Amino acid sequence: MLIINFIDRAMTALLFWVFVNRIKSALLLLVLVGGFISYGMPKLHHDGRIEAFMHQEDSSLIKYYDFRKQFGQDNPIVITVSGNDIFSTSFIKKFSELHLALQNEVPYISETFSLYNIPFIEYKNNGIYLEELMKNVLHEKNDPHTLRNRILTTPLYQNFIIDKEGKTTAIIIEPFRYSPNKHDCIADPSTGKSCPLYNAQAVKRQFLSSEQYSEMTKKIEQVTQRFNSPGFIIHTSGAPVVSSEIVRIISQDMPRFTFACILIAILAIALIFRSLVISIAALLAFVCSILTMLSLMALCGVAITPPTQFLIPMGLTIMLCVFVHFMLASASFCKPGVERIGLLKHAMKHTHHPILFSILTSADGLLGFLASDLAPIAALGIFGMVVTLTSYFFALFWGTQAIAFLPDRYTNHKRTHVARTGRWVVALGSLGINHPRKVIIIFSLLLIGAISQLSHLRFSHNSLLWLEKNNPVRLATEFIDSRFHGTVSLELIVTPQQNNDFRSKPVLDAIQRAVDRVYLELKIPIGRHTSLVSYMDEVNMAIHDGDPSQRKIPSQEQIWEQFFLLEGEGNSTIMRYASLDYRQGRITFMVPWLEATLYTGISEQVQHIFEQELGELAQVKVTGLINLLARTSKAVLDNMVSSYMVTLAIITVLMCYCLRSLSIGLISMIPNVLPYVMVLAIMAIMDIPMDTFTILIGGILTGLIVDETLHMFYTFRHYLRLLPTPQDALFATLNEVGNALLMTAVVVVFSFSVFLLSSMSNIRSFGGLMMVGVIIALLIDIVLIPAIMMLLPGRLHQVKGAVHVES
Known part of the structure; x- marks a missing residue:
């Protein structure tokens, strides 16, 4: 308590x-603030990549x-293109123009594969040759239909550059693995250009960034729009495209x-206080x-x-909770x-201690997020604590400025309008005071019903489903x-080994x-797989004059000979x-974009088979995306329990400490826990999954509610010592803090309502659920808590005898 009193004295002196x-x-x-903002804000960036959800030191990410x-x-x-006859000369010519336009205009492209340039493995004159047959067909003005059967029957190309139906x-675009660097150099023997030597290990390379992926996808969209037409229908996807779309929506939604x-x-403060000075301060x-x-x-x-x-919105709600309580007390x-x-x-005198305790409790409650395996959740915990503390400071600072600048005509008149809405709270709270047993029975039944629904709650992480159903x-x-079975x-x-x-x-x-077992045993469609085995099959068939029965792994001696032949065409294919x-190799499986919980079983099953x-x-x-x-997906489930339990434990200890009573502290946790349980039940009933967004509701909701709960219990304890009965103390409490409770709840609800404007479904769900949770918490604070206190007369002496923290 010495620390709390020290902070109280220091803040009072400062104000x-x-x-x-x-x-x-x-x-x-x-x-000071302007300088800090002007220095830092230009460096702010967005990131919607899958990798952005992982800590940099996470073993999976490493x-x-x-x-x-x-x-x-x-x-x-x-980038897929559909048409009535994709092997017609007119289609192939337009497709080739699209290929070249993408290759020349889109930045950060490492490789581009399509019908236009895909190599066919040919065996001629005792050598292996990789020939771009389609390009040759166009150059020689032959009919592309002559290659149709060969393309459709080549496993390397199925569900890669063409679907099985033809x-x-x-067009497959492979981005750079690294962002461009000043040391990058491409030698050109035709012009005599050479590249200087440098120590590659000394140059720290950065992987392609979210902004560069967005730049790629934006340029791709511009190019494809020029070619998209009836009979030449273009679709674009892939993880970089999905992440860039999420970044675009965030950038659009945040302003x-x-x-x-x-x-x-501004509207809330203006309606409550009817003062331009106070509104500007807020x-x-x-x-x-x-x-x-x-x-x-x-x-x-x-x-x-x-x-x-x-x-x-979290910073807004915390700031307004502090500001409203502080200014209502002064008004x-x-x-x-x-x-x-x-x-x-x-x-x-009347608000700072409960405000300070609620801020510290809210900030400490966010500690549960710090241990999260998901980087954005941990960041939310860290900077949530930051915004909680800064909101506290700036609310009191500018609240004090508002008091200093208020005109005399405002301060010299009793502000009766600020107490009018409190009557509604008193009327509603009287239900708990006058009918405590009935109220507790009703809430108990609601709690039992909510708990019964929790088994139906499901977990999910599918960023594709965050987008609207009609999102391009x-x-x-x-x-x-649906066509290629894999993005x-x-x-x-x-x-x-050995x-x-x-x-x-x-x-x-x-x-x-x-590989054969994976295709047979996995219960999801697999678009294709690719490895050196795939190329060995094609090389062996080419050596045997294209006999499909020879599409298999040859003898050990022939394997060495065929690798030697393949190396003669360059190392680019082998290095991929x-x-x-040859001490390490890669096998790639392409699968559809599915619910991430399914991927956990898939990864484990494939590894077990191999x-x-x-x-x-x-x-x-x-590895892989x-x-x-x-x-x-696994972290969502693990963190839901751990983060909320840590949050709950910290807040429980602090509430007991703040209220100087174990029993009253535990009772005060009811309005902090019950709303979350009911929100979870609503999620289960409405089939809203627990994901990386809704997992945050417990910690954030508890952190916000604790402010109202502390004000309620502090004021109740104060009046319990002054008035003869608990009924009188409860009515006095509702009369004093009821207006602030209602106003802050309304502001919080409307603050989270902004998420209903989002273009992402999961953000809308988060906003709606937070609104419901705050409303439930308000009802519990003003109806259930008075009912409980009315039925605990034997324990109220603990509160009456508690030492006044305010003193």
């Missing part, structure tokens, strides 16, 4: 200095990045959310708090992600002849998955057996699926 030096302090703060360093990108952009073809939050704040408090927090995020290199955008003291310094003293990216992804990849890294490498026939045979020394077939021949590791999605 009195601010009051006395109102102009000087206001200008000083605006200069393994994934190591894979990308070795083999390149695993998240290509897929009605849709694709709208911010503007809506500011508008709500606006300054909100803007300073939010922009300071966002600037700090930018300076720390933390991106705005879908979960962290919730910090804006209630307005009367003829009162000095403005008296308003400040009254507000600090979602429609394109669903279309491509995301599962990657396996196979490292041969002096084997990727040219060993036992290893290749085991991989082929494992094996290391240069380990069974390879045995001691090789080690197997699973699917593995990251599976990791994220």
Whole structure:
């Protein structure tokens, strides 16, 4: 309690200095905050990539990045084109123009594959040749239909550049693995250009960023719009496209959310206090708090992600809770002849301790998010604490400025209008006071019913379903998955043991057996798989004059000979699926965009199959975007329980400490826990899944509700010592804090209502559920808590005898 009293005295002294030096302090703060914001805000960025949900030190992410360093990108952009006859000369010519336009105009492209340039493996004059037959057909003005059967019967091309029905073809764009660097250089022998030597290990390369993916997808959209037409229908998808669409929506929504939050704040304060000075003070408090927090995020290199955008309404609600309680206390003291310094003293005496305790409790409650395995959730915990503390400071600072600048005609008149809405709260609270048993029975039945529904709650993480059903990216992804059965990849890294490498026939045979089993045993469609085995099959068939029966792994001696022939055409193909020394190889499975919880079982099942077939021949590791999605999905489930239990434990301890009573502290947790249980029940009934957004409701809702609960219990304890009966104390409590409880709840509800404007379904669900949770919490605070207190007369002496913290 010494620390609390020290903070109380320090803040009181600071605010009195601010009051006395109102102009000087206001200008000083605006200069400091303005400088900090102007330095930090330009560095703020958005990130919607799957990788952004993982901590940089996460083992799954490290393994994934190591894979990308070795083999390149695993998240290509897929552009499909459908037509009546995709092998007609007119279609192929237009398709070739699209291919070249994308290749020349879109930045950060490493490789582009399509019918136009896909190589066919040919065996001529005792050598292997990779020929771009379609390009040759166009050059020689032959009929593209002559290649139709060969393309459709080549496994390497099925569900890669063409669907099995031959009605849709694709352009596969493989982005750079790294962002461009000043050391990058491409030698050109034709012009005599050479590249200087430098130590590659000394240059730290950054992977392609979210902004660069967005730049790619925006340019792709511009190019494809020029070609899209009836008979030439284009769809674009892939993980970079989906993540860029999420970033676009965040960038579009955040200004709208911010503007809506500011508008709500100004209107709410204006309606409550009917003062331009107080409304401007609230606006300054909100803007300073939010922009300071966002600037700090930018300076720390933390991106705005879908979960962290919730910090804006969260900061608004906390700031308004503090501001409304503080200003209502001062407004209630307005009367003829009162000095403005008296308003400040009254507000600090009657509200600062509960405000301070509620802020510390809310901030500490967010500690439960810090241990999250999901980076945005942990960031929400850190910067949620920041915005909680900054909201507290700026609300009191600008509240004090408002008191200092209020005109005499405002302070010298009793503000009767601020208490009118409190009558509704008293009328509703009288139900709990006059009929406590009935109220408790009703809420108990509701609680039993809510708990009975929790078993139906499901868990989910599917960023594609965040988008509207008619969103072009979602429609394109669903279309491509229906034709090609794969827009995301599962990657396996196979490292041969026992002096084997990727040219060993036992290893290749085991991989082929494992692949066959994966197709048979997995209960989801698999678009295709690709590995060095796939190329060996094609090379062996080409050597045997295109005999389909020879599409198989040859003898050990022939394997070495065929790899030698393949190397003669360059190492680009081999390097995509094996290391240069053949000590490590890659197997890629393309699967549809599914619910991430399904990927957990898929990853484990595929790894188990390969380990069974390879045995001691090789080690197997699973990575790729699917593995990251599976990791994220598992973290949602794990973190829901752990983060909320930590939050609950911290807040329970602090509530007992604040109220100086174990029993009363535990009772005070009822309005903090019950709303979340009921929200979970509503989610189960409405089939709203628990995901990376709705998982936040428990911690945030509890942190917000604790402010109202503390004010209720503090005031009740105060009047219980002054008045003869609990009934009188409860009515007096509702009369004093009822208006603030109702107003802050209304402001919080309308603040979270801005999420209903979102273009993402899960954000709308989050906003709606938070609104419902706050309303339930308000009803519990003013109806259920009085009912409980009425039935605990034997324990009320603990409260009566508690030492006044205010003293």
